[in-house]
Amino acid sequence: MRISFNFIPMYLMLVIAQILICNFVNIGPYVSLSILPAMVLCIPMSVPVIPAMIAAAVSGLAVDWLAEGIIGLNMLAIVPVALVRNAVIPLLFGKDCSERGERFSIHKNGLLKVSAAIFICQTIFLAIYIVADGAGTRPFLFNLVKFAVSLLCSCLLSIPVTDMLTSPEKK
Amino acid sequence: MFRAGRIIKFCTIAAVFILLEVAALIMLKNNGPMQNIWISKGTHAVQAVIWGGTERIRDYFSLRKQNEKLAEENFRLSQAVRQYGQMYGNLPADSIPEVIGNYRYQEAEVVKVSNNKQHNYLIIDKGAADGISAMSGIITSQGVIGIIDAVGEHYSYARSFKNSGMVVSARIGRTGAAGEIIWDGISSNGAILREIPRHIPLHQGDTVYTSGFSSIFPADIPLGTTREATVVNGSTYNIGVTLFADFSAIRYVTVVNNMNTDEIKELEDSNENQL
Numbered sequence: 001m002r003i004s005f006n007f008i009p010m011y012l013m014l015v016i017a018q019i020l021i022c023n024f025v026n027i028g029p030y031v032s033l034s035i036l037p038a039m040v041l042c043i044p045m046s047v048p049v050i051p052a053m054i055a056a057a058v059s060g061l062a063v064d065w066l067a068e069g070i071i072g073l074n075m076l077a078i079v080p081v082a083l084v085r086n087a088v089i090p091l092l093f094g095k096d097c098s099e100r101g102e103r104f105s106i107h108k109n110g111l112l113k114v115s116a117a118i119f120i121c122q123t124i125f126l127a128i129y130i131v132a133d134g135a136g137t138r139p140f141l142f143n144l145v146k147f148a149v150s151l152l153c154s155c156l157l158s159i160p161v162t163d164m165l166t167s168p169e170k171k
Numbered sequence: 172m173f174r175a176g177r178i179i180k181f182c183t184i185a186a187v188f189i190l191l192e193v194a195a196l197i198m199l200k201n202n203g204p205m206q207n208i209w210i211s212k213g214t215h216a217v218q219a220v221i222w223g224g225t226e227r228i229r230d231y232f233s234l235r236k237q238n239e240k241l242a243e244e245n246f247r248l249s250q251a252v253r254q255y256g257q258m259y260g261n262l263p264a265d266s267i268p269e270v271i272g273n274y275r276y277q278e279a280e281v282v283k284v285s286n287n288k289q290h291n292y293l294i295i296d297k298g299a300a301d302g303i304s305a306m307s308g309i310i311t312s313q314g315v316i317g318i319i320d321a322v323g324e325h326y327s328y329a330r331s332f333k334n335s336g337m338v339v340s341a342r343i344g345r346t347g348a349a350g351e352i353i354w355d356g357i358s359s360n361g362a363i364l365r366e367i368p369r370h371i372p373l374h375q376g377d378t379v380y381t382s383g384f385s386s387i388f389p390a391d392i393p394l395g396t397t398r399e400a401t402v403v404n405g406s407t408y409n410i411g412v413t414l415f416a417d418f419s420a421i422r423y424v425t426v427v428n429n430m431n432t433d434e435i436k437e438l439e440d441s442n443e444n445q446l
Contacts, residue, residue: 049184050183050184050187053184053187053188053191054187054191057191057194057195060195061198064198070199070202070203070206071198071199071201071202072194072195072196072197072198072199072200072202073195073199073203073206075191075194075195075198076192076195076196076199079188079191079192079195080188080192083184083188132199132206132209135203135205135206135208135209136205136209136212137205137209
């Protein structure tokens with residue numbers, strides 16, 4: 001398991017950033033901003049699935065604990081992202097990337113492919129998050145609008161986050 | 172070896188994933204009142220599906236036992252109906268005898284049956300040791316099933332009604348004209364009632380019963396309903412009959428034995444010799 005030296009502090013800083021977003025950035029009931037899926041996506045492929053899932057769970061739990069939310073909500077939504085990460089990366093960036101433990105980046109693989117990977121991870125995360133948050137009490141249309149708006153905003157926010165965690169200069 | 176390693180790895184990942192998700196759900200249930208209700212509802216729905224599924228599986232495996240009980244009960248009730256038909260009186264259920272009138276009735280289970288040939292047969296689980304003799308009839312509440320040809324110690328071989336060589340005496344309604352009914356050789360529930368005189372008025376949908384003229388089957392066993400009729404040689408009708416019996420689902424049957432067969436046969440033979 002090889003992890004870039006700068007990755008861990010950068011990851012921890014972004015967890016704090018996510019906590020700050022949850023606590024202080026309140027755009028409205030229809031927007032739920034999250035960079036956690038992009039962060040989990042950027043965990044190096046040299047990290048096996050189980051440690052990646054545990055790391056994702058701990059990150060989610062930290063956000064739940066320290067932000068004004070329901071404990072377990074982020075954790076519930078982020079663990080499946082860590083699970084599907086190992087299928088999404090070979091699918092979009094080729095098998096070499098996963099087999100050699102290479103890291104993907106916007107510079108190397110292009111913005112389109114990285115955006116597609118973020119989109120998939122955000123979709124999974126937000127679908128679970130919004131459904132569990134509403135707990136069957138909100139109308140379907142509300143959930144749908146919230147999902148669409150949050151997906152757009154979170155994807156846009158995740159692109160610079162992904163760039164920070166994967167760009168070669170940060171190694 | 173490599174494959175086993177992959178399976179173990181897959182199972183470990185799945186177990187850790189489930190563990191983390193369950194932990195998250197428990198935390199969510201304990202910290203969000205709405206989520207608590209939502210998760211409880213989901214849990215109850217899953218429990219209901221699992222319990223319903225196991226109940227269905229248990230029911231399925233107890234079907235054989237229930238079928239046997241039902242067949243026994245059905246046999247007992249059929250006997251009672253026959254007896255009431257003869258006596259027009261009331262008798263307690265436990266006094267129902269095996270013998271009613273000239274016929275002796277015995278329940279049996281079909282262990283083998285052929286349905287897709289021109290000469291079909293069936294084997295039942297009763298033989299000479301159970302008092303079964305050749306030339307006994309096999310019936311159900313839905314009609315005539317066959318005639319026993321050969322008897323072993325514990326099993327008997329019978330010609331199915333779905334056999335091109337088998338003819339049964341039958342009549343339209345309980346008091347109508349009598350003829351002979353045979354399998355049409357084509358469909359699984361089709362038969363032809365032959366030799367019905369042309370002057371007899373016919374209606375589609377009339378019930379056809381055994382006539383009781385043969386020494387094998389008692390009278391008034393319902394066989395099927397009439398369909399269209401065709402005139403043969405200008406003098407008789409051939410009437411299509413839709414049989415009640417579903418030969419593909421036969422399992423429990425009743426063996427019926429006329430106890431006076433020998434006497435009737437003797438009488439027939441002696442008179443034929445005189446002629």
